[in-house]
Amino acid sequence: MIAFFRGIALKLSYSKQNYYFSFISDLSIGTFAIVYSIYYFEHKWWGATLAITSGIFLWTITEYVFHRFWFHSTNPESVIYKGHDFHHDHPTSIVAMPFFTGGLMFFLALGLCYYVMPLHYALMFVGSYVIFYSYYGIVHHMTHHHKPKSRYYKKLLGMHNVHHRRPDLNYGVVTLFWDRVFGTYSKMQKKDNGLKSATDQEYLTKIHPSR
Numbered sequence: 001m002i003a004f005f006r007g008i009a010l011k012l013s014y015s016k017q018n019y020y021f022s023f024i025s026d027l028s029i030g031t032f033a034i035v036y037s038i039y040y041f042e043h044k045w046w047g048a049t050l051a052i053t054s055g056i057f058l059w060t061i062t063e064y065v066f067h068r069f070w071f072h073s074t075n076p077e078s079v080i081y082k083g084h085d086f087h088h089d090h091p092t093s094i095v096a097m098p099f100f101t102g103g104l105m106f107f108l109a110l111g112l113c114y115y116v117m118p119l120h121y122a123l124m125f126v127g128s129y130v131i132f133y134s135y136y137g138i139v140h141h142m143t144h145h146h147k148p149k150s151r152y153y154k155k156l157l158g159m160h161n162v163h164h165r166r167p168d169l170n171y172g173v174v175t176l177f178w179d180r181v182f183g184t185y186s187k188m189q190k191k192d193n194g195l196k197s198a199t200d201q202e203y204l205t206k207i208h209p210s211r
């Protein structure tokens with residue numbers, strides 16, 4: 001049974017449809033939760049602000065912890081490790097977690113939050129968390145497939161290229177805040193910039209000269 005679900009998860013992870021559909025489904029779930037909460041409930045402005053900013057804040061630490069202690073440090077035979085390793089070797093390939101991961105996270109987190117806060121704040125908190133999960137996917141996609149014009153995204157792109165060159169540094173994708181806190185932050189160098197239209201091989205030659 002486990003092998004069956006593992007097979008489905010693996011198949012989905014490497015499918016193009018899954019990759020693009022997850023952006024749409026996660027954004028829709030998160031937006032729906034927040035809009036539903038605003039429309040059907042009364043809020044105190046400070047409570048709503050606190051719920052949304054806490055969701056965003058929690059996502060940033062999740063992103064760091066998952067990437068550092070799960071994607072890079074779990075059993076090398078696991079689906080997660082292999083999938084992430086594949087991404088490091090083929091940065092422009094289309095690989096993503098199965099599309100239902102965001103939905104699962106949403107309902108699990110909503111169930112847990114319901115015990116400690118009113119439903120309308122839980123919807124805002126978990127909704128903003130899932131929106132930022134999706135935002136992380138979009139920023140990560142941009143770092144490997146587009147050349148952003150804005151300085152801010154150019155910097156994020158360069159910082160993520162550092163991670164592909166040195167997988168023990170810059171685990172954050174939407175923010176490097178936690179890398180600074182936990183001492184894994186590294187500035188980018190010239191070679192970390194401007195790789196977007198590169199094919200995998202050109203990319204690897206540039207960031208892994210030994211290959």
Ligand SMILES: [Zn+2]
Pocket residue numbers: 087091140144160164
């Ligand atoms: Zn990457």
Ligand SMILES: [Zn+2]
Pocket residue numbers: 067071072084088163167
């Ligand atoms: Zn990584």
